Amino acid sequence: MRDALVAAAFHLFLERGYEQTTVDDIVALAGVGRRSFFRYFPSKEDVVFPDHERCLADMTAFLADSGDDDEPVQRVCDAVRIVLRMYTENPTFSVQRYRLTKKVPGLRAYELSVVWRYERAFADHLRGRLASRPDGTLQADVIAAAVAAAHNNALRSWLRSDGQGDASAALDHALGYVQQAFATPPAPDDEEPEDVVVVVSRRGAPLWRVVQEIESALEQN
């Protein structure tokens, strides 16, 4: 029944547009009652994203049962791959939906709220793991946003290519950029840690220059 409603809805959406299709049209085509539509989908917009609720639950569960010793950023990167897989499992459906959301502002807003829930799940997970760091919640929010943006970038270029390219490889590449940017300087790696670092910089020296020196000094050991 859910599937019948989704099929009828997309048939009409692609034929005459989202806003030109009423819920009555959908239920008439599916041969069910109007009230039944809202039993399965709380709003007209939900029928466009029928699998996100399940995907969000899967992803939350994946994050929940991660060991305490896992690298949290790596874990979040693995979690976002689950989301991408949901798209790539049904390429034609995902591409059709992309065309719809691209031109209907209401659907774009709905999609944003869904993406925001994913990002919140990332941030909550990272907040728990990075709480010990000085700016833990800030770093958690920023890294979560960066991971989500990398995912969206890879996903959108795949959708624009009509699902032809290798979305997973593109995501890996994008996540590589994010992980490199937020790589933690590996202080506690070795058995003989350097414990004094002094940096003297001229006024106006750019921040990246200082950071570079610190990083290279830490690498030396």
Added chain:
Amino acid sequence: MRDALVAAAFHLFLERGYEQTTVDDIVALAGVGRRSFFRYFPSKEDVVFPDHERCLADMTAFLADSGDDDEPVQRVCDAVRIVLRMYTENPTFSVQRYRLTKKVPGLRAYELSVVWRYERAFADHLRGRLASRPDGTLQADVIAAAVAAAHNNALRSWLRSDGQGDASAALDHALGYVQQAFATPPAPDDEEPEDVVVVVSRRGAPLWRVVQEIESALEQN
């Protein structure tokens, strides 16, 4: 008239809640016709964010008239400060609105779409400037998302403190983290004099040795 409608709306929203207030209630309190409400605000949600459209225009203009030689990431960081200023200019209003959006899902979704438009402006600006880099669009999207997340982090902690803290300083700190993360690795090793001196000493290195290094570094300039 706009202001009268906003005042009436917030009076009722705070008194009995957003969803328990109809547009008819607002126009009745403001003493105007129902049709006039929708002349000034395209939707009921817009009355909660009466100044975002102007702020978005200001910020877009600020990004548009930036010279080609400006550091693009720095420019975007300056642009996001404009947005924060819009909030901090009316602390009580911003805090009231924050309380509303926190509990009304529909308003949260609307706010997300607004934030998304800011982020898109950042990303578009960065895409134009980073187009020469190999992964220009990816970097633009990720950096834009990180800047927006840093802004939201600083803004939310300020809003949660009822507008008491120093939002601007918090934003500067958050943006510092983002800029450090995305600092461009300086590909060209330049011939210019060293402006950074780093001393790394093992535990137990005598203090005079560290001081000597610092002094000699300071003498150089």
Added chain:
DNA sequence: TGCCACAGGGAACTGAGTGTCCTCCTGTGG
């Protein structure tokens, strides 16, 4: 005085979403 442009109001309409009640279908016990 006649004309026009325009800001605002009023009434009716469309469509999303909800609440209520009814119906049918199915499984179970006598």
Added chain:
DNA sequence: CCACAGGAGGACACTCAGTTCCCTGTGGCA
């Protein structure tokens, strides 16, 4: 074979956001 309980689905009416169309007052202009 029948009675009945329970749940899924349908019919209907209602609220409210948003739109369309038309009306009215007002002020400028020839």
